[in-house]
Amino acid sequence: MFEILEKRSLNPTVTLMKIHAPRVAAKAEPGQFIILRTDSESERIPLTIADYDRNAGTVTIIFQIVGSITEKLNHLSVGGCLHDFVGPLGRPTETEGLKKVAVVGGGVGCAIAYPVAKKLHELGVEVHAVVGFRSSDLVILEDEFRSASSRFILMSDDGSAGEKGLVTDALRKLIESGEKYDRVITIGPLIMMKFVCGLTKEFGVPTVASMNPIMIDGTGMCGCCRLTVGGETKFACVDGPEFDGHLIDFDEAMARSAMYKPFERKAHEETCNLFSQEVK
Amino acid sequence: MPDMSLKKNEMQVQQPDVRNKNFSEVALGYTKEQAISEAKRCLNCKHKPCTSGCPVQIDIPAFIAQVAEGNFAEAYKIITKSSSLPAVCGRVCPQENQCESKCVRGIKGEPVAIGRLERFVADWHNAQPEAPAEKPASNGHKAAVIGSGPSGLACAGDLAKKGYDVTIFEALHVAGGVLSYGIPEFRLPKSIVQKEIDGLKALGVKIETNTVVGKTISIDELMHDEGFETVFIGTGAGLPRFMNIPGENLNGVYSANEFLTRINLMKAYRENSSTPIKAGTKAVIVGGGNVAMDAARCAKRLGADVHIVYRRTENELPARAEEVEHAKEEGILFNFLTNPIEIKSDENGWAKSVVCQQMKLSEPDASGRAKPVPIEGAFFEIEADCVIMSIGTSPNPLIKSTTSGLDTQKWGGIIADENGLTSKNGVYAGGDAVTGAATVILAMGAGKKAAAAMDDYMKNK
Numbered sequence: 017m018f019e020i021l022e023k024r025s026l027n028p029t030v031t032l033m034k035i036h037a038p039r040v041a042a043k044a045e046p047g048q049f050i051i052l053r054t055d056s057e058s059e060r061i062p063l064t065i066a067d068y069d070r071n072a073g074t075v076t077i078i079f080q081i082v083g084s085i086t087e088k089l090n091h092l093s094v095g096g097c098l099h100d101f102v103g104p105l106g107r108p109t110e111t112e113g114l115k116k117v118a119v120v121g122g123g124v125g126c127a128i129a130y131p132v133a134k135k136l137h138e139l140g141v142e143v144h145a146v147v148g149f150r151s152s153d154l155v156i157l158e159d160e161f162r163s164a165s166s167r168f169i170l171m172s173d174d175g176s177a178g179e180k181g182l183v184t185d186a187l188r189k190l191i192e193s194g195e196k197y198d199r200v201i202t203i204g205p206l207i208m209m210k211f212v213c214g215l216t217k218e219f220g221v222p223t224v225a226s227m228n229p230i231m232i233d234g235t236g237m238c239g240c241c242r243l244t245v246g247g248e249t250k251f252a253c254v255d256g257p258e259f260d261g262h263l264i265d266f267d268e269a270m271a272r273s274a275m276y277k278p279f280e281r282k283a284h285e286e287t288c289n290l291f292s293q294e295v296k
Numbered sequence: 297m298p299d300m301s302l303k304k305n306e307m308q309v310q311q312p313d314v315r316n317k318n319f320s321e322v323a324l325g326y327t328k329e330q331a332i333s334e335a336k337r338c339l340n341c342k343h344k345p346c347t348s349g350c351p352v353q354i355d356i357p358a359f360i361a362q363v364a365e366g367n368f369a370e371a372y373k374i375i376t377k378s379s380s381l382p383a384v385c386g387r388v389c390p391q392e393n394q395c396e397s398k399c400v401r402g403i404k405g406e407p408v409a410i411g412r413l414e415r416f417v418a419d420w421h422n423a424q425p426e427a428p429a430e431k432p433a434s435n436g437h438k439a440a441v442i443g444s445g446p447s448g449l450a451c452a453g454d455l456a457k458k459g460y461d462v463t464i465f466e467a468l469h470v471a472g473g474v475l476s477y478g479i480p481e482f483r484l485p486k487s488i489v490q491k492e493i494d495g496l497k498a499l500g501v502k503i504e505t506n507t508v509v510g511k512t513i514s515i516d517e518l519m520h521d522e523g524f525e526t527v528f529i530g531t532g533a534g535l536p537r538f539m540n541i542p543g544e545n546l547n548g549v550y551s552a553n554e555f556l557t558r559i560n561l562m563k564a565y566r567e568n569s570s571t572p573i574k575a576g577t578k579a580v581i582v583g584g585g586n587v588a589m590d591a592a593r594c595a596k597r598l599g600a601d602v603h604i605v606y607r608r609t610e611n612e613l614p615a616r617a618e619e620v621e622h623a624k625e626e627g628i629l630f631n632f633l634t635n636p637i638e639i640k641s642d643e644n645g646w647a648k649s650v651v652c653q654q655m656k657l658s659e660p661d662a663s664g665r666a667k668p669v670p671i672e673g674a675f676f677e678i679e680a681d682c683v684i685m686s687i688g689t690s691p692n693p694l695i696k697s698t699t700s701g702l703d704t705q706k707w708g709g710i711i712a713d714e715n716g717l718t719s720k721n722g723v724y725a726g727g728d729a730v731t732g733a734a735t736v737i738l739a740m741g742a743g744k745k746a747a748a749a750m751d752d753y754m755k756n757k
Contacts, residue, residue, distance in 0.1 A: 102506035238554035271645035279572040
């Protein structure tokens with residue numbers, strides 16, 4: 017069992033948790049993920065590692081409440097335990113040889129983009145962070161990003177935080193103004209990453225996208241998380257989760273991620289109903 | 297005087313049109329009377345040909361003689377001298393190619409139903425009140441076992457009985473490996489697997505689930521930092537193969553591993569499961585092995601019309617005859633000499649149909665089986681909103697890529713000698729991780745052999 021040591025709401029639908037998992041903390045690197053189950057009947061869900069503390073033996077996760085299991089997860093409190101917590105899985109972010117990087121995050125994807133920015137910043141890499149949210153009440157990790165970057169640009173769809181517009185608008189301006197990046201690292205909704213990769217391809221800037229497809233085991237056994245990269249089938253869990261953004265078939269990835277949408281919606285509603293009955 | 301009837305005692309099974317709608321066990325086992333009657337068919341041959349056909353050399357005539365006398369406890373003792381998982385092997389061993397294929401009674405008529413008798417004895421034992429487990433005195437040596445499938449369980453059990461402090465590391469959240477995530481409930485009830493695992497725990501074996509060796513911790517760290525003197529690698533062959541044909545990544549296309557894992561490990565067949573599965577209304581299973589039969593029979597139970605497509609003929613099917621028979625009885629259709637070349641999509645990105653090429657057999661290939669070759673221009677389409685690729689698996693490269701000095705074959709199998717010793721001192725391996733996908737009993741046998749070699753190594757260290 018894996019104890020919840022800290023819980024914090026970052027915005028109405030995004031929660032941070034610090035989990036006691038010494039074996040995972042000992043090995044975790046930015047870019048990797050864990051799989052957890054809330055209880056003995058729970059689905060296995062993958063979440064990217066947001067932070068870790070090797071000395072304290074803790075791993076931080078940040079999740080958006082979107083389905084049945086994240087709803088259940090959000091109902092657990094400090095002192096409670098997760099039934100299962102396994103990792104670190106996948107390959108870490110490659111940082112070697114980088115001098116100047118733009119980290120482009122969207123929505124809850126910023127939770128994953130932040131540790132990458134932080135690691136690069138600590139390594140002495142010049143980091144420009146471009147993050148986007150729908151509106152000001154959904155902004156997370158703003159201070160953290162500011163302290164891990166030499167340039168920070170906040171975008172929102174409605175203009176209620178930072179500049180109004182999309183992350184691709186900001187990134188285009190940066191590149192057109194003469195900023196030369198060795199690499200763009202993008203993490204966020206598939207549609208956002210697709211457009212970021214389209215933009216950087218236009219300018220010939222190498223780009224890595226972090227994929228978060230549906231998974232079961234996370235060790236290469238089921239092939240559920242497969243995607244097409246450069247015409248080849250890859251498994252996000254063992255070959256990724258980060259891939260060359262210019263080679264990913266995003267349309268296929270988007271179709272695959274929608275495979276269980278109706279089921280998820282129904283399961284989430286049922287879980288919410290269950291919790292609201294308990295409250296009554 | 298032996299019973300000279302030419303036929304085996306029938307074993308009761310759930311009727312096909314009933315069982316193809318539920319996940320309860322298909323075969324119901326012998327009664328005491330049936331078991332004794334079947335045991336009396338054994339000639340008790342002095343040269344024991346059946347035993348020579350058993351990968352772990354169970355003294356088959358001796359245990360059957362005890363069954364014939366009604367001494368089931370004694371029969372169980374004899375079996376467990378050689379086998380770690382009798383309730384499992386009695387169900388899933390391909391006896392028709394092993395012990396029963398050597399039975400003298402099989403020359404004229406049917407062989408003695410050795411598998412059914414093994415299953416009876418194990419089930420009888422499991423139904424008895426629990427005797428308090430005797431935990432052997434510790435000898436102070438530590439051994440690690442990676443993977444809790446058949447080879448790992450067998451290895452851990454034998455080492456624990458000798459007093460070793462054994463820890464099994466398992467990547468998933470439950471132990472059992474393929475017995476838990478692969479073989480369906482209706483062929484191997486999970487309560488039986490759990491019973492075997494509980495038995496190991498009673499012997500003092502520790503099981504650390506949620507630990508991916510190669511990620512969470514490496515073999516080198518287990519040996520240097522955590523004090524394990526020997527390590528057994530029983531990580532199986534879990535990496536699914538795909539055909540690399542167009543449309544294979546469409547929604548509704550699964551590897552057999554994913555399909556079976558959702559159903560068996562995550563219980564997706566249950567109404568209230570939090571893990572979904574879509575078996576569709578028309579399922580096509582590609583492949584002809586036992587795993588293909590399992591996937592087909594699961595899809596049928598979830599309400600789909602099921603086709604198995606296989607590129608050779610019925611004679612070359614690698615699956616056990618009994619599995620094929622059961623599948624047919626349950627209404628699964630077979631398309632032989634058929635090879636998929638494309639999966640077509642509907643407008644929403646879901647599989648709609650499988651385009652197949654008609655094949656014919658020609659000269660034998662490297663495997664010794666007649667090679668299927670395409671009949672030019674002969675194509676047809678099968679409607680399918682669910683397609684399951686069951687064309688084999690290979691060993692996971694994770695251990696190889698994270699263990700210094702561990703040699704593997706080009707195709708990924710770990711290189712080990714006849715006792716399981718790898719190229720790395722103190723590290724042993726066995727089962728599918730070494731041989732590629734094979735059977736439960738061969739894996740179990742390899743685990744036992746390695747346990748004996750690890751015992752020698754640690755005693756003489």
